[in-house]
Amino acid sequence: xxxxxxxxxxxxxxxxxxxxxxxxxxxxxxxxxxxxxxxxxxxxxxxxxxxxxxxxxxxxxxxxxxxxxxxxxxxxxxxxxxxxxxxxxxxxxxxxxxxxxxxxxxxxxxxxxxxxxxxxxxxxxxxxxxxxxxxxxxxxxxxxxxxxxxxxxxxxxxxxxxxxxxxxxxxxxxxxxxxxxxxxxxxxxxxxxxxxxxxxxxxxxxxxxxxxxxxxxxxxxxxxxxxxxxxxxxxxxxxxxxxxxxxxxxxxxxxxxxxxxxxxxxxxxxxxxxxxxxxxxxxxxxxxxxxxxxxxxxxxxxxxxxxxxxxxxxxxxxxxxx
Amino acid sequence: xxxxxxxxxxxxxxxxxxxxxxxxxxxxxxxxxxxxxxxxxxxxxxxxxxxxxxxxxxxxxxxxxxxxxxxxxxxxxxxxxxxxxxxxxxxxxxxxxxxxxxxxxxxxxx
Numbered sequence: 001x002x003x004x005x006x007x008x009x010x011x012x013x014x015x016x017x018x019x020x021x022x023x024x025x026x027x028x029x030x031x032x033x034x035x036x037x038x039x040x041x042x043x044x045x046x047x048x049x050x051x052x053x054x055x056x057x058x059x060x061x062x063x064x065x066x067x068x069x070x071x072x073x074x075x076x077x078x079x080x081x082x083x084x085x086x087x088x089x090x091x092x093x094x095x096x097x098x099x100x101x102x103x104x105x106x107x108x109x110x111x112x113x114x115x116x117x118x119x120x121x122x123x124x125x126x127x128x129x130x131x132x133x134x135x136x137x138x139x140x141x142x143x144x145x146x147x148x149x150x151x152x153x154x155x156x157x158x159x160x161x162x163x164x165x166x167x168x169x170x171x172x173x174x175x176x177x178x179x180x181x182x183x184x185x186x187x188x189x190x191x192x193x194x195x196x197x198x199x200x201x202x203x204x205x206x207x208x209x210x211x212x213x214x215x216x217x218x219x220x221x222x223x224x225x226x227x228x229x230x231x232x233x234x235x236x237x238x239x240x241x242x243x244x245x246x247x248x249x250x251x252x253x254x255x256x257x258x259x260x261x262x263x264x265x266x267x268x269x270x271x272x273x274x275x276x277x278x279x280x281x282x283x284x285x286x287x288x289x290x291x292x293x294x295x296x297x298x299x300x301x302x303x304x305x306x307x308x309x310x311x312x313x314x315x316x317x318x319x320x321x322x
Numbered sequence: 323x324x325x326x327x328x329x330x331x332x333x334x335x336x337x338x339x340x341x342x343x344x345x346x347x348x349x350x351x352x353x354x355x356x357x358x359x360x361x362x363x364x365x366x367x368x369x370x371x372x373x374x375x376x377x378x379x380x381x382x383x384x385x386x387x388x389x390x391x392x393x394x395x396x397x398x399x400x401x402x403x404x405x406x407x408x409x410x411x412x413x414x415x416x417x418x419x420x421x422x423x424x425x426x427x428x429x430x431x432x
Contacts, residue, residue, distance in 0.1 A: 005334065069374070083364075083371040087397035088404060091364035094351055096401075097394045 006053035006066065006073050014067075018058070025054040131182035131191035138163060138195050142202035145169050146212065146234040146259050153195065155180070163195060168210060168259035168270075173197045205234065210259040210270030215277050218242060223278045233257045233272055240274060248278035323353070323360045332366070335373055343383070344372060349390055 007014050010024040028050045030036070037043035056062045056075055065071045086092060138153050148167035155161050161180060169175075174196050181191025206213045216231055226244030230237045233254065240254060251273055258270020280288075330336050344350045345359070350368055352359040361369070372390070375381050381389060410421055 069378075083367040084397075086364035086367045087393075088400055089364070091362060092397055092401055094362075094364060095368065095394050096398050097391065 004049075004073070006056050009049050009053035009073075010057065012057075016057075018060070021054070021057045025050060025058065029054075128188035129185040130188045131184040133191040134181040134193050136193060136195045137198060139198040139200055140165060140169075141200050142205050142207075143234040145197070145199040146205075146207070148261075155193065161193070165197070166261065168261040169197050169199070171197070171199050204232070207259075210261065210268055212258050212270065212272045214272065214274055216274045217277045217279045218246070220278060220280055222246075223248070223276065231272075231274055234259075242276065246276050246278075248276060250276045252276070323362055324366065325361070326359050329361055329366065329369065333370065333373055335377060336369065341369070344369075347383070347387070349386070 005014075007016070010016075010021060010028065012020050012024050016024075029047065032043045032047040032050060034044045034047055037047075052074060056066050056071070056073070062071065062075065066073070071077055087095065134155070136153060136155070138151060140151055144151060144165060146168060148165050148169075150162045150164055153161050153163050161177070163175065163177070165175070174194055177193040177195065179190045180193035184190050204214050212234060214232065216229075218227070218229065221227075222229060222242055223246045224244065226246070227242050228239050229242060231240045231254065235257070238254065238257065240252060242252070254272040254274060256269050257272035260267060260269050262268075324332075326338065326341075329341075330338055341350070345352065349372060350361075350365055352361045352365050354360075371393075372386065375386065375389060410418060413421075
């Protein structure tokens with residue numbers, strides 16, 4: 001149960017004068033003094049309580065501190081349950097006023113700044129903040145990545161943007177589109193759209209810097225006799241001349257058919273390299289086999305000659321037999 | 323967390339009928355568990371706050387509702403401000419410096 005206040009112990013009113021307190025104490029102290037009440041523990045306890053109450057109330061300074069709630073009835077410093085650290089701590093949200101924004105809603109917080117600016121009579125001069133950037137990824141075909149152009153990107157359901165892609169973008173490159181991000185706060189500018197570019201792998205084009213490489217299959221006749229053949233480039237097919245007697249692996253250059261791009265004011269132009277791949281394409285053709293047999297007997301050659309003495313023309317046969 | 327008995331033991335001036343009314347007024351929001359009230363630290367501190375306002379400033383129930391409403395709004399603003407300060411604290415030094423620079427001094431026209 002709640003303990004008595006020192007005033008209650010002495011049986012005086014809280015506004016009692018010092019003289020009243022002194023009289024009350026004298027009377028009670030006499031009544032419960034242990035020497036006058038031998039063997040009565042209850043009396044002794046009352047005497048102690050009366051003395052403690054008098055200690056506080058007879059001293060004007062202690063009495064004032066007790067009245068302010070700074071010390072308790074035994075004269076000990078009273079713990080203060082200050083509300084502020086609780087109210088401002090995590091538990092304080094429990095007593096938030098109706099309509100207070102949620103802990104996670106920063107937009108409302110910024111909206112509050114906007115209002116305070118308007119109230120101060122500086123319309124349009126409130127809290128301004130750029131909108132957030134938005135991130136996207138966009139995958140484009142190889143030729144478009146090489147030549148540049150436009151591709152449509154869905155920003156959100158029903159919101160489309162034609163992205164202008166510069167020639168020769170790199171895999172993983174990020175394009176920044178100014179003002180295409182989230183809306184600004186309080187009249188601030190919108191954020192940017194950050195578009196991470198990806199290039200779809202192509203069945204035959206390959207890029208090395210600003211040059212494009214392609215492997216071109218040619219027939220035995222085209223390789224031996226020479227020919228003019230169509231070659232795909234990123235801007236469409238062109239005609240290329242294959243010189244007579246071209247070997248498989250020969251590399252031909254189509255000047256200026258690589259990536260054109262402007263870099264720091266000056267334009268750089270890449271080339272396309274075409275590597276020939278001779279296709280015999282006639283396995284089991286008896287006529288060709290017969291002809292080559294006769295031709296080879298008249299023209300003995302060793303294409304591995306350049307590899308030096310370490311390679312014995314018969315070594316492959318021996319290896320296959322073992 | 324403490325129960326009603328412990329709470330009344332802690333505050334000699336607390337009357338349980340009065341406390342019941344505060345809870346009915348939703349000034350104090352203890353947890354109710356198995357027909358008992360359980361008071362968190364924030365609730366205990368708030369009980370003391372109300373006791374002080376009630377007895378030391380002789381504020382009656384009607385005025386108390388207004389006082390608590392204003393106090394709750396004040397602490398709400400202070401919590402929001404703390405969140406904003408925490409957010410600023412996470413920023414790189416140059417951004418914090420720019421914010422400090424942009425803050426008008428007290429009494430200065432922004």
